[in-house]
Amino acid sequence: MEAKKRGSAKGKRKGNSNVQQSRVGRDAFFNFMKKQRHEMGKEANAKLDRKEREEIANKWRKLNPQEKATYGSALDLSGGQVEGSSGQVNVSVNEKGFTSRCSPDRFHQTVEKLSNQKRLAINEIGFGKVASLCCTRLHRKLCKFLTERFNPDTSSIQLHGKVIGISAVEFGRVMGLQNTGEVVELEWLVEDEKVKELVKSFGGNGKRLLVRDLGEQLEKCENADEDFKVRFVMFALGTVLCPTSSPSVTGNYLTFLTIPGKIETKNWADHGFNFLCEGIRSFKAKKVLYVNGSLLFLQLLYFDSILHGGVYVDKSLDPIVSWDNKSVWKMIIWVRKQGGFDSPTVRVVSKHSPTNEVSRVNLERIVQEVAVSLAPIIQAEVKRSVEGLAITLGPIIQAEVQRSMLEFTDKVMSQVSSFNKDARQHLHPGHEDVNQTKDSPLKERDQGGESVVKKKGEEASKLKEKGVVDVNNTWMPLPDGQSFSEPEV
DNA sequence: TGTTGTTGTGAATCCCTTGC
DNA sequence: GCAAGGGATTCACAACAACA
Known part of the structure; x- marks a missing residue:
């Protein structure tokens, strides 16, 4: 690993590990050797002969512990200065922390x-x-x-x-x-x-x-x-x-x-x-x-x-x-x-x-847990049964549903139409189109009545034109762009 | 909203291996 | 035994989430 990379301020370690102390000692020698090699004008990876190695080793032995300690694990030769262990290991951080990956x-x-x-x-x-x-x-x-x-x-x-x-x-x-x-x-x-x-x-x-x-x-x-x-x-x-x-x-x-x-x-x-x-x-x-x-x-x-x-x-x-x-x-x-x-x-x-x-509270919780754990199983089973039924009865149900819907729509429209006709005759004898009357009480009724039914009738016609409804797709959007809401379990 | 816990990431350090 | 590289481990920190 490059010395420059080690010189980063990030990732400081605690300085109180016994293992680390011995390592620092060993690395200090390597760093001392690096510095000597640098002073000799040699490249970082250049090999040293036996005589040169002995010379460096003798110099190292003559250093006292304090001097050796200045050659910590990190060494930045670019600025001509040696960064000792104090530059890397924050010795002032003695207070032991506490953390875990238990998750x-x-x-x-x-x-x-x-x-x-x-x-x-x-x-x-x-x-x-x-x-x-x-x-x-x-x-x-x-x-x-x-x-x-x-x-x-x-x-x-x-x-x-x-x-x-x-x-x-x-x-x-x-x-x-x-x-x-x-x-x-x-x-x-x-x-x-x-x-x-x-x-x-x-x-x-x-x-x-x-x-x-x-x-x-x-x-x-x-x-x-x-x-x-x-x-x-x-x-x-x-x-x-x-x-x-x-x-x-x-x-x-x-x-x-x-x-x-x-x-x-x-x-x-x-x-x-x-x-x-x-x-x-x-x-x-x-x-x-x-x-x-x-x-x-x-x-x-x-x-x-x-x-x-x-x-x-x-x-x-x-x-x-x-x-x-x-x-x-x-x-x-x-x-x-x-x-x-x-x-x-x-x-x-x-x-x-x-x-x-x-306890009573816990009994409730247990019941809840059982319900929660069983719910997906029941849902899956019901879904599977419904799907099986749908495959078998699908075409028959679809045809019947469509037929009923159209019949129902026609009946409703017919009823509403006759109702309106009666109402118009009752309130405004001789007037055919009450919707044109401003602030008419019937307008309000109409908003929620005929026009809606008419709209539904149009939708039914559109459905009729579209043909078979896919019963397997419960999320099929409604013709007006709306969708069915998810049933609550 | 402040405190506490969780998680991802970059970097430093350690350990082991390899080549000489 | 020296010298270096690679991978594993450990650490610190920041961002985010959860909770009271």
């Missing part, structure tokens, strides 16, 4: 668009509950707090003065995943050419797949086949189960995901939990900005672990299904009132066990 919202939005057939396929591989998640927003401050309180070495978390042990069992319970099966291993076959080909076949760059692309592919998949299942699992891993700081998912998962029937045999709860432990361990050790792993799990676990005043959710369901954005927000407000996330007044449950506790 339940993106996951939820994508799953929402999937067909029932695809949702059934998701159920088959054991990700049905994950796909039904309702809590799409992460409370960053809470997540940061929970990350700080979570000890990955002892697999425990300290909440409101109480230490709770958590494991893959909890992860499975909270996220609605099974905690049995084979261990998910990613360390093997990484360099296999076949894997690279596999990743490329899924639209990746040879090693990784972009989460964004996976989401788009899920919607575009025509069938809920094995290919769809693989893409879905990859998407779930990249958004809610094992998100990293990268906007992509490693292609190593494909080594086993692409084996038909393999997805269901893996222990995803165990993998998700271990991934989170490793992510938090790394976050604490390296003091990086991003946390790898499912922060959604930590957030849901927290809400599921505290005893609160009102029943906001259905405790008989898995937390991933029972907690939604509204109930989460209610809880956050409640906890704030109690003194915050670390308040000793908030009580924590000692043991998690499913109950049959269902």
Whole structure:
């Protein structure tokens, strides 16, 4: 990479990484060598002989640590000045930030668009509950707090003065995943050419797949086949189960995901939990900005672990299904009132066990959810039946409808015409054309009467001229340019 | 309307590989 | 072991969205 490119003001990194410190030392030597080469009047890529290299190495050894440090990772020779690490790494930014690529919202939005057939396929591989998640927003401050309180070495978390042990069992319970099966291993076959080909076949760059692309592919998949299942699992891993700081998912998962029937045999709860432990361990050790792993799990676990005043959710369901954005927000407000996330007044449950506790509000929500989830299925079934009927009875119905419409129109016109005739004779004996009379009470009647019927009669005639109406096209525009409104379901 | 969360992107840095 | 390149990872930031 070019030194000029590195000299940009954008993209400053935290300067407190141990890994980075050692790297800076190594890069400093390279930069020192570059400068020496420049001073020798040699081109940037010109080779140095052994004597010249030894000479430079001796000069480097004579420098003290402070001087060495001035040859940081970035080097701009264009101005004759050496830009040290202080020019690149903002050492004053010591306050650790906190962010994550965990994105339940993106996951939820994508799953929402999937067909029932695809949702059934998701159920088959054991990700049905994950796909039904309702809590799409992460409370960053809470997540940061929970990350700080979570000890990955002892697999425990300290909440409101109480230490709770958590494991893959909890992860499975909270996220609605099974905690049995084979261990998910990613360390093997990484360099296999076949894997690279596999990743490329899924639209990746040879090693990784972009989460964004996976989401788009899920919607575009025509069938809920094995290919769809693989893409879905990859998407779930990249958004809610094992998100990293990268906007992509490693292609190593494909080594086993692409084996038909393999997805269901893996222990995803165990993998998700271990991934989170490793992510938090790394976050604490390296003091990086991003946390790898499912922060959604930590957030849901927290809400599921505290005893609160009102029943906001259905405790008989898995937390991933029972907690939604509204109930989460209610809880956050409640906890704030109690003194915050670390308040000793908030009580924590000692043991998690499913109950049959269902509040009235939640019962309503469950009914609503069932209705919402069933509606598309019913609609599809009705549509299919109607379409079948339409094909069979279409021509007969069309002919009958047209005949009836014309008959009806003729009758109405005849009735209106005779009515007007009578009215004219009644009000203005001897006057044939009342429409010419200014401010006549009948004019008003006429606006909504004859002319409209006449218009309709003309339209009916036009329809008659046009011939057969396409009954399969429910959105066929009306002759006057209007269209039918969508029936409410 | 202000605050908070989400997402895409460019750039810096790190790690690994290759050639000499 | 030096020197460099390529790809992956990480970071910061801005724009946008969602929510109270």
